[in-house]
Amino acid sequence: MNLLIDLTLLTGILAIAATSLLSRSLFQSVIFFILLGLTLALGWIRLGAPDIALAEAAIGAGITGVLLLDTLGHLKKTGKLDKDEHRPSYPRLLLAILSSVTLVVLLLWAVFHQPTPAIQLHLLVEEALPDSGVSHQITAVLLNFRSYDTLLEVGVLVLAVLVGLALQTDQHQQDSLPGLPNPLLHACLTLLVPAMLITSMYLLWAGSDRPGGAFQAGAMLAAAFILLHLSGIKLSAQLSHRMMQFGLLLGFTVFLVVATSSVIGGRPLLAYPDGGAGLLILLIELALTLSIGLILLSLFTIANSPPLSSRSGGSNGH
Amino acid sequence: MDTNLIFTLGGIGLCGLGLFGFIYHCHLLRRLIAFNLIGNGTFLIMVGFAQRGQGVTDHVIQALVLTGIVVAVSATALALVLIRRWFHLKGSTQLPEDDAS
Amino acid sequence: MNWTDSLPLAVLMTSFLAATIIFMLPEQKHILRSTINLGAACIKIILIIFLIQAVLQQNYPEVRLEVLPGLDLILRADSLAILFAGLSSVLWLFTTLYAIGYLENSPNRSRFFGYFSLCVASTMGISLAGNLFTFLIFYELLTLSTYPLVVHRGNTASIKAGRTYLIYTLTGGVVLLLGVASLYALGGDIAFGDIERTAALVGTWPELMTIIFILLIAGLGVKAAIFPFHGWLPTAMVAPAPVSALLHAVAVVKAGAFGIVRVVYDIYGIELSWQQGLLYPIAIIASFTILYGSWRALQQIDIKKRLAFSTVSQVSYILLGISLFGPLGTIGGLVHLLHQGLMKVTLFFCAGNYAETLGIHKIHELDGVGQRMPFTSIAFTVGAMGMIGLPPVAGFISKWYLGMGALEANMGWVIFILIGSSLLNAAYFLPVLKRIWFNPQQGSWPHERVSNCRDAIPLLLIPALVTASLSIAAGLFASSILSPLGWAELITLREYLR
């Protein structure tokens, strides 16, 4: 029975992916891509990874999908969507098929000759879990054992926003999309947004002992922000530019301050003081959730606002 | 055939499809979707393959995949910012093909 | 650690520092620039005198710097090094003096004199190098620092000449690098004079060591302008006269010849080279180049071109001397290294004077110039007579020893080469002298410079007269230990008694 479900999911995933890739309409491609994310979320559940399932649905399908759809809408509005898309050349097709087949063959070969791993990392995780300050293993890995990776990862998020901001000369630019003046939507939103905020907080809280955590919570928060944004309540306009920047950087800053304070306290970077791990992790996660929500929102609004057509020149002026 | 293997194979399929699309397509958005397919395929392989070897649910690799997903979404967002600026400047959704280099 | 040990480095640094300061100087500060130039040249000569003293006492100052594991930069003043360093430092002084006069009021002097000093610094490095690696470094540095001088005028012709120069010298450099690198791969770091190690290597890999010898000689032969690698030399004539003097007499051509001397005497050893049959081909190529260069010189109507081909021919006398196994041949080759430098620099100075003062470039324009510019013409006559090999000018001594060396080495046919070449030399120089002294002036001068001097201006004239007198002095006082001949005999003595 399980096998049947798995095989169905597998076929579904591959079919949806292929459709998304080869569909003639770009809109269809994006829709199928979002569908793929949702199907994959089911797959993650089957793989025993509910955390990833949540993240995949919220971030992989949700945020990425919204970003893609929004760009698509922008392209569509100017009406040049499919016009200049000439078909790729024959040698390119050949190269694509060849590389793809080579990759698949190599991977299959590798997968079917898998040796038994000499090291069982999950045993080490279980052994160290009591000292980690949290009881959910993934949170322990993300924010304690391998917190350095997570620190850099948040850096990647901040950096993405930073690049987006650097490409905009005027940060207070209003976006061109009019809000959605639908009263029904407004009514729905008044119900939906508080629910999303609560879910977000729940996910954050749950992270310490159950699936959930800052990233999923942040994505949920971002979804709420984006909905508000689309309905005309523009957070970026409500908050001052400076506040927004603080919000964006809050998570990273708190993380960095906690990391550095341990060095000053004579411990290695990112090492939590004895007994304080749980609290500090919660603090970091709280800050991260807010920042991730704002970062994802900013990524959406930056992509959304039209860049200035006439840039202030003098790239090498003094 | 256990679940882990099946999804590993699914991941391989996604990687293959994604790579094909990434090379084949010229349209920047389509290539971005293809990149995300490769990403998703890689994540499936990461978890499926690791858990197949370990024989149990592996939380370490799951945590890594979470990191990977966040990085992938940042990459997508960054690419979209650039694509839209490019589109705005040139009115094109693909890069000019230069055969010179 | 003796204080004299730092002398080689000091010799090098005087020009390097001069170069650096001159690069930084603004264009207009020509008095300060000239002072630095001449000051550095004088200091260098004083330092060289100290070095001569040390070497005479069989004390060879040396500095080392480990650059890579098992690979040292070595600066070492042995008698051969002093021979070349002494020549260059003396000639540098006069060439600088001449260049200051020659380039008066022309643009880009800061750049010119900067590279000029750098060029001399590289020449000093070449002469004082204690192993092939160090030699290679300065040899390539010389290529780099002469390029800006060759293209100095910035017109299409000089940029084209610069390209030709680079194609020849860089390719030669690559061949040399290949030779040096393979030698090091076989035997590690071999200091000059360590011929026992090479002998052992030749015993193990005779064929390979022959190939390496060919690579080294071919690479160095490009700068020494041996046939068929001489093509760059006449082309590079478009450069200003002091540069030509530098290229021909002091630095570039001599660096190649000096390198060949080092390879034959201090890497392979003269006896080993002779036993391996490596010298005979050099003798043949040198002989051919001597005749070929003279023949081509005969056909030129441009003064500088004729002098250029004359250089091609004259430098091969040095090689010929090296390839004659026996002390007399060695003396002939080494002494010609100096004599040719003195004589050729004189000739180029004079050619420059003619061009600067009267705009004369072609030979037929020289008619009657002896009356107009007597002093320059006297200096020119001295140089030309030396080239032909007439006593008492120094050139005679070189040819005499070369002839004796040929007999000693049982290569009698070389005598005929020497005679043939002397006849050709006479054939291309005597008509010129006849035009200068005996033909009447034909019409006006091509481009006469307005000045109140009868001859060239003093800054141009004095260097030419001094080097001309030196060429005579070298011939007259040949028996002194400090004369070129005396020093060459000293080197030969130490080489053959090893």
Place this chain on the structure above:
Amino acid sequence: MNMILSPIPWLLVIPLAGAVLTMLIPLNWRSPASMFGLLTQLLASLLLGYQVSQYGTQIYAMADWQAPLGIALRADGLATLFILMSSLVATACALYAHLYLNLTKRGHFWPLLWFLWASLNGIWLAADTFNLYVGLELLTFAAVGLVAFASDERSLEASIRYLYAALLGSMAYLLGVALLYGAQGTLAMDSLAETWHWGPTNQVAITLILGGLLLKTAVFPMHTWLPPAHGGALTPVSALLSALVIKASFYILLRFWVEFEVYRHLPSLSQLLGVLGAGAIIWGGWMALKQTHLKMVVAYSTVAQIGYISLMFPLLTAENSEASLMAYHGGILMLLAHAFAKAGMFLAAGNLIYCTGKPDLASLAGMSRYRPLNIFAFGLAGVSLMGLPPSGGFNAKWLLLQSSFLSGQWWWIVVLLIGSLLSAAYIFRVFAYTYQETEATDSFRRPPITIELIALCLSVASILLGFLSIWPVNVVSLPGPFMEAMP
């Protein structure tokens, strides 16, 4: 050792904090704050250099969790040299940028630079395969951002190309890491090396990692993204990218190659890398010769130089340890010399373009007369790139030549020598343009002397390296796991 006194965490914290800080404070405060950061970074790097040379390889357990559960950082000789290199080059580029960019651009430049620096230091110190992935992504984003923020059409196109290539490269790398984890259950380099098992899985993993890193390093024929990105970015950014950023992926490749003894088990891949390197040398040199824009010449020269550095792989053979050591030293020296020389050359090229106001070669006529200092800086860097003595580039070439002789692989000698001539051809071609005398008087703009001097300093450093080569060679030979895995 006392944890506070170890410079390792500060090498990461300072740039990250610098990034946050320079995003928050007002524009005109960003440069002074960054200057302070530069100083502390230099000090921290020097301190690390001192500690490593005194006490040997330093292992730093992040968050106090030992690898393989936690993430370890490792500062061995190789890492230390790279830290010092990036500190010096990045400081020079940063000072240059401070003088070269206007206030707004500068404001955006600083946080990007600090993120770039953090990721570089993170990569040099990393001893964990997944951590390297995150570091690579951080580096890519910072680099793409720096390319894009010139914000003209060309740089935008270049940045998109760059981003796509880099993303594909990182994904291939991640796939390789996934396979390694599945096969061995660990991410830490040390424990991977201990339990390494040359089965099909690991071979495929190494192939994928190799492919991804080669793409990111822009090894021929996957170099097409590099020239527009490096040639189209703003001058200080071009210098950073060519001097440091491409070295990061190369560095990771080298670590994998030696620590997992790939050279021993997949010698055919080594030869393949050598062939690609040879292709890069010839093709890059040829394309540089054909360019009409100054910065494109310099950018294609980077393609060729990567080729030289790649030649160390076929020479790292299991059979001849002496030849391998020379190849290792030669490759590292080449990389170091290239970092200084190329940064110097890009900055000098930027100055020249600033003077003429035009990017093409033909308008350089008369430059050698009116702006000799810039030409001199360009020339000194060129000497090192051509591999002419005395320079770091020459010593590196010398070592590679020796290594080729000793290992009997004479064909690389031919490649090295042809490459030298090609690079001489394209560099002297630029020179020939600058020496042309024009009738015109000095109508060029004059850059501030300080930015001319910065370019000159970098170029001089690449020349001085020719005399001081023994230092870096000794530093990278300090004992540690890396050197133990060397043949």
